[in-house]
Amino acid sequence: MVYKWLFWFSPLCFLLITWLVCSSLWPLLALYSVWLVADWKTPERGGRKSVWMSKWTIWKYFRDYFPVRLHKTVDLDPEQNYILGYHPHGIMSIGAFCNFGTDSTEFSLLFPGLKPYLTTLAGNFKMPFYRDYLLAAGMCSVTHSSIDYLLSHHGHGNAVVIVVGGSSEALHCRKQSHILTLKNRKGFIKKALINGSCLVPVYSFGENEVLYQYQFADGSWKKNMQEMFQQWIGFAPCVFYGQGLFSSTSKGILPFRKPINTVVGKPIPVPKIQKPSEEQVQKYHALYIHSLTELFNTHKEHFGLQKSDSLILI
Numbered sequence: 001m002v003y004k005w006l007f008w009f010s011p012l013c014f015l016l017i018t019w020l021v022c023s024s025l026w027p028l029l030a031l032y033s034v035w036l037v038a039d040w041k042t043p044e045r046g047g048r049k050s051v052w053m054s055k056w057t058i059w060k061y062f063r064d065y066f067p068v069r070l071h072k073t074v075d076l077d078p079e080q081n082y083i084l085g086y087h088p089h090g091i092m093s094i095g096a097f098c099n100f101g102t103d104s105t106e107f108s109l110l111f112p113g114l115k116p117y118l119t120t121l122a123g124n125f126k127m128p129f130y131r132d133y134l135l136a137a138g139m140c141s142v143t144h145s146s147i148d149y150l151l152s153h154h155g156h157g158n159a160v161v162i163v164v165g166g167s168s169e170a171l172h173c174r175k176q177s178h179i180l181t182l183k184n185r186k187g188f189i190k191k192a193l194i195n196g197s198c199l200v201p202v203y204s205f206g207e208n209e210v211l212y213q214y215q216f217a218d219g220s221w222k223k224n225m226q227e228m229f230q231q232w233i234g235f236a237p238c239v240f241y242g243q244g245l246f247s248s249t250s251k252g253i254l255p256f257r258k259p260i261n262t263v264v265g266k267p268i269p270v271p272k273i274q275k276p277s278e279e280q281v282q283k284y285h286a287l288y289i290h291s292l293t294e295l296f297n298t299h300k301e302h303f304g305l306q307k308s309d310s311l312i313l314i
Contacts, residue, residue: 032128042135043125044146046154047117049138051103059104066210068098068260070105073295076267078113078157081150081197083188084264086161087180087292089169090207091240095260100161101137105262111159117150118161144191151195161202162188171226171236172314173208174215178296179312182289189285196272199284201265201292205303210255214239261303265295289313 042048062068076082086096099105100116107116119142125131140146142162150160169181192199216222222239230236244252268287273280296311 043141047140048135050136053136054103059102063098063104066260068095070099071263072110074266076111082159082200083192083197084159084161084200084202085164086202088207089163089165090173091211091238093163095204095207095262096163099262113157114159115157116159147191151197170238173213175209182313186281186285190281192270193273193276198267199288200267201295203296204260204262206258206260209258211240211242263299
């Protein structure tokens with residue numbers, strides 16, 4: 001039962017805390033508001049990662065529920081900085097959080113000397129209390145200034161994890177498919193060039209299998225509503241389902257217990273270019289796609305896919 005309640009416990013806990021503070025502990029709310037004003041830049045200045053929190057025993061239960069496993073292909077030099085491109089987004093990027101927001105899959109042992117920083121939308125840090133939870137998990141804003149700070153003002157051994165496809169890719173999440181929003185995603189390539197940071201492709205086999213999404217027909221009002229949200233507020237609400245709370249054979253809010261295997265690929269050396277040209281960005285974007293495709297094809301059969309399965313880039 002610990003497995004079944006863990007997935008939804010954290011967000012509900014933060015909502016409860018917010019309600020208590022707002023309803024009866026308003027002096028604490030006032031103090032917290034002052035704290036927010038003083039702390040508003042932290043998500044863009046390296047965050048506030050708690051090593052203690054990343055090693056909580058509860059994350060091991062979370063890991064083993066699916067289970068989630070992290071696989072290394074080569075060593076990563078802690079004297080370098082890296083941008084790790086995480087694929088696919090899935091519905092909730094569960095593998096990204098488990099591997100890089102906690103130490104339950106032993107990132108610190110597999111990659112000694114590296115500090116992972118999982119980036120997310122800046123809007124996620126505007127929710128009271130929940131923002132502090134994200135910061136403690138080592139998460140930072142995915143804004144330009146945040147990435148530049150981590151890669152140029154925060155020493156060496158930083159691994160900035162970017163879920164490249166973003167929320168728009170979540171709309172294409174479906175079981176037994178491998179659709180990535182990547183063709184026109186070049187901002188992370190430019191950031192790597194400006195800061196001279198290595199690019200590392202990361203692919204999570206099984207990320208799309210833990211939650212199933214209802215697919216709406218193009219042109220339908222439901223699809224149009226999703227696209228409107230995507231355009232206006234930066235993310236599209238996905239209508240999804242998993243298994244029931246008390247039965248794996250019924251539909252419910254819990255993710256399916258399907259394995260997620262996250263494979264960290266080989267680094268792509270990137271020169272430091274203060275003002276990279278479009279041709280230079282395109283060159284390393286093509287190298288990145290080639291490396292990611294190679295990573296996928298090398299490991300796909302080992303993790304249960306067919307030889308005929310391939311990545312679809314849009």
